Amino acid sequence: MSNSTKDLDHLIEMMAKLPGLGPRSARRAVLHMIKKRALLMVPLADSLQHVAATARECLNCGNIGTSDVCDICTTEKRANGEICVVEDVADLWAMERSGVFKGRYHVLGGTLSALDAIGPEELRIPKLMDRVVGEQISEVILALNATIDGQTTAHYIAGELDRRGVTVTSLAQGVPIGGELDYLDDGTISAALKARKAI
Protein backbone atom coordinates (compact mmCIF):
# COMPACT_ATOMS: atom_id res chain seq x y z
CA MET A 1 0.00 0.00 0.00
CA SER A 2 1.35 3.41 -0.96
CA ASN A 3 1.61 6.47 1.28
CA SER A 4 -1.27 8.22 -0.42
CA THR A 5 -3.65 5.34 0.19
CA LYS A 6 -2.33 5.08 3.75
CA ASP A 7 -3.08 8.75 4.42
CA LEU A 8 -6.63 8.39 3.15
CA ASP A 9 -7.14 5.14 5.07
CA HIS A 10 -5.83 6.78 8.23
CA LEU A 11 -8.24 9.68 7.84
CA ILE A 12 -11.16 7.32 7.20
CA GLU A 13 -10.21 5.24 10.25
CA MET A 14 -10.29 8.30 12.49
CA MET A 15 -13.58 9.55 11.05
CA ALA A 16 -15.06 6.07 11.64
CA LYS A 17 -14.32 6.45 15.37
CA LEU A 18 -16.81 9.31 15.69
CA PRO A 19 -20.14 8.35 17.27
CA GLY A 20 -22.78 7.79 14.60
CA LEU A 21 -20.25 7.09 11.84
CA GLY A 22 -19.04 3.67 10.71
CA PRO A 23 -16.45 2.75 8.07
CA ARG A 24 -18.92 3.23 5.22
CA SER A 25 -20.18 6.66 6.24
CA ALA A 26 -16.61 7.68 7.09
CA ARG A 27 -15.55 6.85 3.50
CA ARG A 28 -18.52 8.83 2.14
CA ALA A 29 -17.68 11.77 4.40
CA VAL A 30 -14.03 11.81 3.32
CA LEU A 31 -14.91 11.72 -0.40
CA HIS A 32 -17.49 14.46 0.17
CA MET A 33 -14.90 16.62 1.93
CA ILE A 34 -12.31 16.11 -0.81
CA LYS A 35 -14.92 17.33 -3.29
CA LYS A 36 -15.68 20.35 -1.05
CA ARG A 37 -12.07 20.98 -0.14
CA ALA A 38 -11.98 24.78 0.09
CA LEU A 39 -15.53 25.19 1.37
CA LEU A 40 -15.62 22.38 3.93
CA MET A 41 -12.46 20.30 4.46
CA VAL A 42 -9.96 23.10 5.10
CA PRO A 43 -12.32 25.20 7.29
CA LEU A 44 -13.28 22.06 9.23
CA ALA A 45 -9.62 21.20 9.86
CA ASP A 46 -8.98 24.78 11.04
CA SER A 47 -12.03 24.76 13.28
CA LEU A 48 -11.10 21.41 14.82
CA GLN A 49 -7.60 22.68 15.53
CA HIS A 50 -8.93 25.91 17.02
CA VAL A 51 -11.50 24.21 19.26
CA ALA A 52 -8.98 21.53 20.29
CA ALA A 53 -6.61 24.31 21.38
CA THR A 54 -9.17 26.46 23.21
CA ALA A 55 -12.04 24.31 24.54
CA ARG A 56 -12.00 23.57 28.25
CA GLU A 57 -14.37 22.58 31.05
CA CYS A 58 -15.79 25.40 33.14
CA LEU A 59 -14.22 25.12 36.59
CA ASN A 60 -17.54 26.07 38.16
CA CYS A 61 -20.19 24.06 36.30
CA GLY A 62 -18.42 21.67 33.89
CA ASN A 63 -19.85 23.27 30.71
CA ILE A 64 -17.53 23.46 27.69
CA GLY A 65 -16.21 26.93 26.87
CA THR A 66 -12.94 28.67 26.11
CA SER A 67 -12.24 30.29 29.47
CA ASP A 68 -11.75 28.98 33.00
CA VAL A 69 -15.30 29.94 33.88
CA CYS A 70 -18.00 29.68 31.18
CA ASP A 71 -20.25 32.44 29.83
CA ILE A 72 -23.33 31.17 31.65
CA CYS A 73 -21.48 31.19 34.99
CA THR A 74 -20.12 34.72 34.42
CA THR A 75 -23.41 36.26 33.22
CA GLU A 76 -24.77 38.01 36.30
CA LYS A 77 -28.35 37.85 34.97
CA ARG A 78 -28.31 34.07 35.25
CA ALA A 79 -27.58 34.13 38.99
CA ASN A 80 -31.31 33.77 39.79
CA GLY A 81 -30.91 31.28 42.62
CA GLU A 82 -31.64 28.26 40.39
CA ILE A 83 -29.25 25.55 39.29
CA CYS A 84 -30.23 22.92 36.75
CA VAL A 85 -28.29 19.69 37.19
CA VAL A 86 -27.60 17.65 34.04
CA GLU A 87 -25.58 14.53 33.31
CA ASP A 88 -23.47 15.86 30.48
CA VAL A 89 -22.82 18.89 28.27
CA ALA A 90 -25.11 17.59 25.50
CA ASP A 91 -27.98 17.78 27.98
CA LEU A 92 -27.01 21.35 28.94
CA TRP A 93 -27.09 22.26 25.23
CA ALA A 94 -30.50 20.62 24.85
CA MET A 95 -31.84 22.68 27.79
CA GLU A 96 -30.35 25.88 26.32
CA ARG A 97 -31.94 25.19 22.93
CA SER A 98 -35.33 25.00 24.62
CA GLY A 99 -34.56 28.56 25.84
CA VAL A 100 -36.84 28.22 28.86
CA PHE A 101 -34.37 27.95 31.73
CA LYS A 102 -32.89 31.24 32.93
CA GLY A 103 -30.60 30.06 35.74
CA ARG A 104 -27.23 28.31 35.78
CA TYR A 105 -26.23 24.70 35.25
CA HIS A 106 -24.21 22.01 36.89
CA VAL A 107 -22.84 19.22 34.72
CA LEU A 108 -22.28 16.03 36.72
CA GLY A 109 -20.21 14.29 34.08
CA GLY A 110 -22.15 11.03 34.38
CA THR A 111 -24.30 9.19 36.88
CA LEU A 112 -23.64 7.24 40.04
CA SER A 113 -23.02 3.60 39.21
CA ALA A 114 -22.16 0.85 41.65
CA LEU A 115 -21.23 -1.41 38.75
CA ASP A 116 -18.70 1.03 37.33
CA ALA A 117 -17.58 2.17 40.79
CA ILE A 118 -18.68 5.74 40.16
CA GLY A 119 -19.45 7.43 43.47
CA PRO A 120 -20.26 11.07 44.29
CA GLU A 121 -16.54 11.99 44.32
CA GLU A 122 -16.13 10.77 40.72
CA LEU A 123 -18.88 13.18 39.61
CA ARG A 124 -19.16 16.91 40.33
CA ILE A 125 -21.44 16.32 43.32
CA PRO A 126 -19.19 17.83 46.05
CA LYS A 127 -18.77 20.93 43.88
CA LEU A 128 -22.58 21.15 43.54
CA MET A 129 -22.92 21.19 47.33
CA ASP A 130 -20.32 23.98 47.53
CA ARG A 131 -22.15 26.02 44.90
CA VAL A 132 -25.52 25.69 46.60
CA VAL A 133 -24.05 27.56 49.56
CA GLY A 134 -21.66 29.88 47.71
CA GLU A 135 -24.18 31.01 45.11
CA GLN A 136 -27.12 31.22 47.54
CA ILE A 137 -29.18 28.73 45.58
CA SER A 138 -32.85 28.37 46.52
CA GLU A 139 -33.87 25.69 44.00
CA VAL A 140 -32.02 22.86 42.31
CA ILE A 141 -33.76 21.40 39.27
CA LEU A 142 -32.65 17.86 38.50
CA ALA A 143 -32.77 17.34 34.74
CA LEU A 144 -31.29 13.85 34.72
CA ASN A 145 -32.14 11.14 32.23
CA ALA A 146 -35.10 8.90 33.07
CA THR A 147 -32.83 5.85 33.30
CA ILE A 148 -32.21 3.76 36.40
CA ASP A 149 -28.76 5.27 37.02
CA GLY A 150 -30.12 8.76 36.32
CA GLN A 151 -32.91 8.34 38.85
CA THR A 152 -30.59 6.77 41.45
CA THR A 153 -28.35 9.80 41.09
CA ALA A 154 -31.32 12.18 41.35
CA HIS A 155 -32.46 10.44 44.53
CA TYR A 156 -29.00 10.69 46.10
CA ILE A 157 -28.58 14.39 45.25
CA ALA A 158 -32.12 15.19 46.47
CA GLY A 159 -31.28 13.60 49.82
CA GLU A 160 -28.06 15.59 50.22
CA LEU A 161 -29.77 18.87 49.28
CA ASP A 162 -32.78 18.22 51.47
CA ARG A 163 -30.47 18.07 54.47
CA ARG A 164 -29.21 21.53 53.47
CA GLY A 165 -32.74 22.96 53.22
CA VAL A 166 -32.69 23.52 49.46
CA THR A 167 -35.84 22.99 47.35
CA VAL A 168 -35.24 20.16 44.89
CA THR A 169 -37.43 19.69 41.84
CA SER A 170 -37.13 17.49 38.80
CA LEU A 171 -38.28 17.56 35.21
CA ALA A 172 -41.55 15.71 35.16
CA GLN A 173 -44.21 15.84 32.49
CA GLY A 174 -43.03 14.85 29.06
CA VAL A 175 -39.87 12.95 29.83
CA PRO A 176 -40.61 9.40 28.67
CA ILE A 177 -39.51 6.42 30.75
CA GLY A 178 -36.03 5.36 29.70
CA GLY A 179 -35.81 8.49 27.58
CA GLU A 180 -32.62 10.50 27.23
CA LEU A 181 -32.84 14.27 27.38
CA ASP A 182 -30.68 14.93 24.38
CA TYR A 183 -33.12 12.99 22.15
CA LEU A 184 -36.14 15.10 23.10
CA ASP A 185 -37.50 18.01 21.11
CA ASP A 186 -37.35 21.53 22.58
CA GLY A 187 -41.12 21.66 23.24
CA THR A 188 -41.02 18.52 25.36
CA ILE A 189 -38.19 19.93 27.42
CA SER A 190 -40.05 23.24 27.88
CA ALA A 191 -43.18 21.44 29.03
CA ALA A 192 -41.22 19.24 31.42
CA LEU A 193 -39.47 22.23 32.95
CA LYS A 194 -42.66 24.24 33.40
CA ALA A 195 -44.41 21.27 35.03
CA ARG A 196 -41.50 20.43 37.35
CA LYS A 197 -42.50 19.09 40.74
CA ALA A 198 -40.89 18.87 44.18
CA ILE A 199 -39.27 15.53 44.96
Added chain:
Amino acid sequence: MSNSTKDLDHLIEMMAKLPGLGPRSARRAVLHMIKKRALLMVPLADSLQHVAATARECLNCGNIGTSDVCDICTTEKRANGEICVVEDVADLWAMERSGVFKGRYHVLGGTLSALDAIGPEELRIPKLMDRVVGEQISEVILALNATIDGQTTAHYIAGELDRRGVTVTSLAQGVPIGGELDYLDDGTISAALKARKAI
Protein backbone atom coordinates in the same frame (compact mmCIF):
# COMPACT_ATOMS: atom_id res chain seq x y z
CA MET B 1 -23.68 34.77 22.08
CA SER B 2 -20.00 34.76 23.06
CA ASN B 3 -17.06 33.87 20.86
CA SER B 4 -16.50 30.53 22.56
CA THR B 5 -20.04 29.38 21.89
CA LYS B 6 -19.79 30.71 18.33
CA ASP B 7 -16.63 28.65 17.70
CA LEU B 8 -18.30 25.48 18.94
CA ASP B 9 -21.49 26.21 16.99
CA HIS B 10 -19.46 26.84 13.85
CA LEU B 11 -17.66 23.52 14.24
CA ILE B 12 -20.93 21.68 14.84
CA GLU B 13 -22.49 23.34 11.79
CA MET B 14 -19.66 22.14 9.55
CA MET B 15 -19.74 18.63 10.98
CA ALA B 16 -23.50 18.53 10.36
CA LYS B 17 -22.84 19.10 6.63
CA LEU B 18 -21.10 15.73 6.32
CA PRO B 19 -23.23 13.03 4.70
CA GLY B 20 -24.75 10.76 7.32
CA LEU B 21 -24.48 13.34 10.11
CA GLY B 22 -27.23 15.71 11.24
CA PRO B 23 -27.14 18.46 13.89
CA ARG B 24 -27.64 15.99 16.71
CA SER B 25 -24.92 13.53 15.71
CA ALA B 26 -22.63 16.48 14.91
CA ARG B 27 -23.04 17.74 18.49
CA ARG B 28 -22.32 14.24 19.84
CA ALA B 29 -19.27 13.94 17.60
CA VAL B 30 -17.87 17.32 18.73
CA LEU B 31 -18.32 16.51 22.44
CA HIS B 32 -16.73 13.10 21.85
CA MET B 33 -13.75 14.73 20.13
CA ILE B 34 -13.28 17.30 22.90
CA LYS B 35 -13.14 14.40 25.37
CA LYS B 36 -10.60 12.60 23.14
CA ARG B 37 -8.67 15.72 22.24
CA ALA B 38 -5.10 14.39 22.06
CA LEU B 39 -6.04 10.95 20.75
CA LEU B 40 -8.65 11.93 18.16
CA MET B 41 -9.40 15.65 17.66
CA VAL B 42 -5.86 16.93 17.06
CA PRO B 43 -4.76 13.97 14.87
CA LEU B 44 -8.01 14.26 12.89
CA ALA B 45 -7.45 17.98 12.29
CA ASP B 46 -3.88 17.25 11.14
CA SER B 47 -5.00 14.44 8.88
CA LEU B 48 -7.77 16.56 7.30
CA GLN B 49 -5.26 19.33 6.65
CA HIS B 50 -2.75 16.91 5.15
CA VAL B 51 -5.25 15.17 2.89
CA ALA B 52 -6.80 18.52 1.86
CA ALA B 53 -3.33 19.69 0.81
CA THR B 54 -2.27 16.54 -1.02
CA ALA B 55 -5.30 14.67 -2.40
CA ARG B 56 -5.95 15.01 -6.12
CA GLU B 57 -7.70 13.19 -8.94
CA CYS B 58 -5.60 10.84 -11.04
CA LEU B 59 -5.25 12.44 -14.48
CA ASN B 60 -5.59 9.01 -16.06
CA CYS B 61 -8.46 7.29 -14.25
CA GLY B 62 -10.05 9.81 -11.83
CA ASN B 63 -9.11 7.86 -8.68
CA ILE B 64 -8.10 9.91 -5.61
CA GLY B 65 -4.41 9.85 -4.78
CA THR B 66 -1.57 12.21 -3.98
CA SER B 67 0.22 12.27 -7.31
CA ASP B 68 -0.78 13.26 -10.85
CA VAL B 69 -1.21 9.60 -11.75
CA CYS B 70 -2.47 7.19 -9.07
CA ASP B 71 -0.78 4.06 -7.76
CA ILE B 72 -3.08 1.68 -9.61
CA CYS B 73 -2.36 3.41 -12.92
CA THR B 74 1.42 3.34 -12.33
CA THR B 75 1.60 -0.29 -11.15
CA GLU B 76 2.76 -2.21 -14.25
CA LYS B 77 1.24 -5.47 -12.95
CA ARG B 78 -2.23 -3.99 -13.26
CA ALA B 79 -1.88 -3.31 -16.98
CA ASN B 80 -3.59 -6.62 -17.84
CA GLY B 81 -5.73 -5.29 -20.67
CA GLU B 82 -8.81 -4.84 -18.47
CA ILE B 83 -10.46 -1.62 -17.33
CA CYS B 84 -13.29 -1.58 -14.83
CA VAL B 85 -15.56 1.45 -15.26
CA VAL B 86 -17.20 2.83 -12.10
CA GLU B 87 -19.34 5.86 -11.35
CA ASP B 88 -17.32 7.27 -8.48
CA VAL B 89 -14.32 6.72 -6.26
CA ALA B 90 -16.42 5.06 -3.53
CA ASP B 91 -17.28 2.34 -6.06
CA LEU B 92 -13.61 1.92 -6.98
CA TRP B 93 -12.80 1.47 -3.29
CA ALA B 94 -15.63 -1.08 -2.96
CA MET B 95 -14.19 -3.06 -5.91
CA GLU B 96 -10.69 -2.90 -4.40
CA ARG B 97 -11.96 -4.16 -1.03
CA SER B 98 -13.38 -7.21 -2.78
CA GLY B 99 -9.80 -7.85 -3.98
CA VAL B 100 -10.90 -9.80 -7.03
CA PHE B 101 -10.22 -7.36 -9.87
CA LYS B 102 -6.60 -7.21 -11.03
CA GLY B 103 -6.82 -4.61 -13.80
CA ARG B 104 -7.17 -0.83 -13.80
CA TYR B 105 -10.14 1.46 -13.26
CA HIS B 106 -11.88 4.35 -14.91
CA VAL B 107 -13.96 6.66 -12.72
CA LEU B 108 -16.70 8.39 -14.71
CA GLY B 109 -17.55 10.94 -12.05
CA GLY B 110 -21.30 10.35 -12.39
CA THR B 111 -23.77 9.08 -14.94
CA LEU B 112 -25.33 10.46 -18.09
CA SER B 113 -28.45 12.39 -17.24
CA ALA B 114 -30.71 14.25 -19.66
CA LEU B 115 -32.43 15.92 -16.72
CA ASP B 116 -29.21 17.34 -15.28
CA ALA B 117 -27.74 17.99 -18.76
CA ILE B 118 -24.84 15.63 -18.13
CA GLY B 119 -23.54 14.32 -21.45
CA PRO B 120 -20.46 12.20 -22.28
CA GLU B 121 -18.21 15.30 -22.26
CA GLU B 122 -19.21 16.09 -18.66
CA LEU B 123 -18.02 12.64 -17.58
CA ARG B 124 -14.66 10.98 -18.30
CA ILE B 125 -16.03 9.10 -21.31
CA PRO B 126 -13.76 10.66 -24.00
CA LYS B 127 -10.75 9.86 -21.81
CA LEU B 128 -11.98 6.25 -21.53
CA MET B 129 -12.04 5.95 -25.33
CA ASP B 130 -8.47 7.32 -25.47
CA ARG B 131 -7.29 4.84 -22.86
CA VAL B 132 -8.84 1.85 -24.60
CA VAL B 133 -6.53 2.53 -27.53
CA GLY B 134 -3.51 3.89 -25.62
CA GLU B 135 -3.40 1.09 -23.06
CA GLN B 136 -4.30 -1.68 -25.54
CA ILE B 137 -7.42 -2.69 -23.63
CA SER B 138 -9.11 -5.94 -24.59
CA GLU B 139 -11.99 -5.91 -22.13
CA VAL B 140 -13.94 -3.15 -20.43
CA ILE B 141 -15.99 -4.24 -17.41
CA LEU B 142 -18.87 -1.90 -16.65
CA ALA B 143 -19.42 -1.85 -12.88
CA LEU B 144 -22.11 0.83 -12.84
CA ASN B 145 -24.95 1.04 -10.37
CA ALA B 146 -28.13 -0.86 -11.27
CA THR B 147 -30.09 2.40 -11.47
CA ILE B 148 -31.79 3.78 -14.58
CA ASP B 149 -29.08 6.42 -15.14
CA GLY B 150 -26.37 3.85 -14.45
CA GLN B 151 -27.78 1.45 -17.01
CA THR B 152 -28.36 4.21 -19.60
CA THR B 153 -24.71 5.15 -19.19
CA ALA B 154 -23.61 1.51 -19.48
CA HIS B 155 -25.60 1.14 -22.69
CA TYR B 156 -24.07 4.28 -24.21
CA ILE B 157 -20.49 3.26 -23.34
CA ALA B 158 -21.08 -0.30 -24.61
CA GLY B 159 -22.18 1.12 -27.96
CA GLU B 160 -19.13 3.35 -28.28
CA LEU B 161 -16.74 0.54 -27.37
CA ASP B 162 -18.45 -2.00 -29.59
CA ARG B 163 -17.68 0.21 -32.57
CA ARG B 164 -14.02 0.08 -31.54
CA GLY B 165 -14.04 -3.74 -31.34
CA VAL B 166 -13.52 -3.96 -27.57
CA THR B 167 -15.20 -6.67 -25.52
CA VAL B 168 -17.62 -5.09 -23.06
CA THR B 169 -18.91 -6.96 -20.04
CA SER B 170 -20.86 -5.89 -17.01
CA LEU B 171 -21.24 -7.04 -13.45
CA ALA B 172 -24.17 -9.39 -13.48
CA GLN B 173 -25.13 -11.91 -10.85
CA GLY B 174 -25.63 -10.51 -7.41
CA VAL B 175 -26.18 -6.83 -8.10
CA PRO B 176 -29.74 -6.19 -6.94
CA ILE B 177 -32.08 -4.02 -9.01
CA GLY B 178 -31.80 -0.42 -7.89
CA GLY B 179 -28.81 -1.40 -5.75
CA GLU B 180 -25.76 0.76 -5.37
CA LEU B 181 -22.37 -0.85 -5.53
CA ASP B 182 -20.95 0.84 -2.49
CA TYR B 183 -23.69 -0.72 -0.31
CA LEU B 184 -22.87 -4.31 -1.31
CA ASP B 185 -20.70 -6.68 0.66
CA ASP B 186 -17.39 -7.84 -0.79
CA GLY B 187 -18.67 -11.37 -1.49
CA THR B 188 -21.52 -10.07 -3.63
CA ILE B 189 -19.13 -7.94 -5.64
CA SER B 190 -16.76 -10.91 -6.11
CA ALA B 191 -19.61 -13.12 -7.33
CA ALA B 192 -20.89 -10.44 -9.71
CA LEU B 193 -17.45 -9.93 -11.19
CA LYS B 194 -16.77 -13.66 -11.67
CA ALA B 195 -20.16 -14.14 -13.36
CA ARG B 196 -19.81 -11.10 -15.61
CA LYS B 197 -21.38 -11.50 -19.04
CA ALA B 198 -20.95 -9.89 -22.45
CA ILE B 199 -23.39 -7.08 -23.23
